[in-house]
Amino acid sequence: EVQLVESGGGWVKSGGSLRLSCAASGFTFANAWMTWVRQAPGKGLEWVGRIKSEFDGGTTINAAPVRGRFAISRDDSKKMLYLQMNSLRTEDTAVYYCVTDVKVAMDVWGQGTTVTVSS
Amino acid sequence: SYDLTQPPSVSVSPGQTVTINCSGDKVGAPDVSWYQQKPGQSPILVIYQDDKRPSGIPERFSGSYSGNTATLTISGTQQLDEADYFCQAWDSRSVIFGGGTKLTVL
Numbered sequence: 001e002v003q004l005v006e007s008g009g010g011w012v013k014s015g016g017s018l019r020l021s022c023a024a025s026g027f028t029f030a031n032a033w034m035t036w037v038r039q040a041p042g043k044g045l046e047w048v049g050r051i052k053s054e055f056d057g058g059t060t061i062n063a064a065p066v067r068g069r070f071a072i073s074r075d076d077s078k079k080m081l082y083l084q085m086n087s088l089r090t091e092d093t094a095v096y097y098c099v100t101d102v103k104v105a106m107d108v109w110g111q112g113t114t115v116t117v118s119s
Numbered sequence: 120s121y122d123l124t125q126p127p128s129v130s131v132s133p134g135q136t137v138t139i140n141c142s143g144d145k146v147g148a149p150d151v152s153w154y155q156q157k158p159g160q161s162p163i164l165v166i167y168q169d170d171k172r173p174s175g176i177p178e179r180f181s182g183s184y185s186g187n188t189a190t191l192t193i194s195g196t197q198q199l200d201e202a203d204y205f206c207q208a209w210d211s212r213s214v215i216f217g218g219g220t221k222l223t224v225l
Contacts, residue, residue: 035214037162045154045162045205047214061212097161105152105167106207106214112161 002026002108004098009113016088020113022081022098030054030076033101036083038094039112046094048072048083050101066092088117123206123217130223131196139220141189141206150209151189153182156219157202165204166191198224 008020024032033056036048049062051072060072071084081098095112123143131137141151153166164173166182169189179194189208193200201224206217 037214044219045156045207045216047216050214063213102167104150105164106154106162107164107173109161109163 002100004100004108004110006096006098006110006113009096009115011116011118012088014088014090014117014119016117017084017086018088018115020083020085020096020098020115022083022110024079024081024098024100027100029074029079033103034072034074034081035099035101035106036072036081037097037099037106037109038092038115039097040091040094043094048096051081085115088115090117090119093117121210121215123208123215125204125206125217125220127218128221128223130225131193132225133198134195136192136194137196137222138193139191139204139206139222141191141208141217142187143208143215143217144187151182151184152207153180153189153191154205154207155200155202156205162205193222196222196224200224 003025005023012018033052035050038046049072051060069087073082093116097112098110099106100108151169154162155165156162165176165180169184170182181192183190203219205219
């Protein structure tokens with residue numbers, strides 16, 4: 001069974017940093033493209049960015065609102081996905097989901113981890 | 120960038136058919152996906168590439184597109200289908216989500 005378990009969320013002051021982790025199991029993580037999606041309280045879904053498999057170059061792309069502040073990385077040996085978030089703003093407050101990316105859709109979603117940024 | 124527009128809410132009686140539209144000037148085959156999200160839960164993929172259903176998704180869920188509008192159809196709607204539904208497409212190299220539609224099964 002494919003499982004994604006996020007961790008690392010919490011409370012942080014505006015301007016601070018946080019690193020989210022996602023532990024993957026039940027599939028060949030090294031072959032997978034992975035995506036982060038967030039959802040602000042009571043709001044819709046917002047794509048944060050994706051990382052390709054190392055076989056496909058391992059490149060990342062981020063959404064405009066987080067570009068230059070957030071960085072996605074992966075450790076295939078540990079089957080882990082990461083989201084390093086710097087210069088956090090109050091508008092970054094959201095549940096952050098780790099998702100398997102099958103290129104044409106976002107397939108399996110984790111349970112999410114909550115990030116709260118206060119001023 | 121561009122927007123995907125969905126109606127904020129739709130309602131349906133149990134057993135009836137309901138459609139949820141998603142419109143945008145770049146919506147088109149083959150890459151519109153639909154996600155279902157129930158309160159307090161993570162989203163799940165119910166339709167991808169406009170009209171494909173992942174394994175495990177009931178046949179009553181179907182998708183289509185015409186012109187600049189993608190449509191999610193639920194036939195024989197059940198109470199357990201009550202949820203928020205989000206469409207998703209691509210804009211150049213980024214992912215765009217619709218604002219979401221709250222489906223109420225009356």
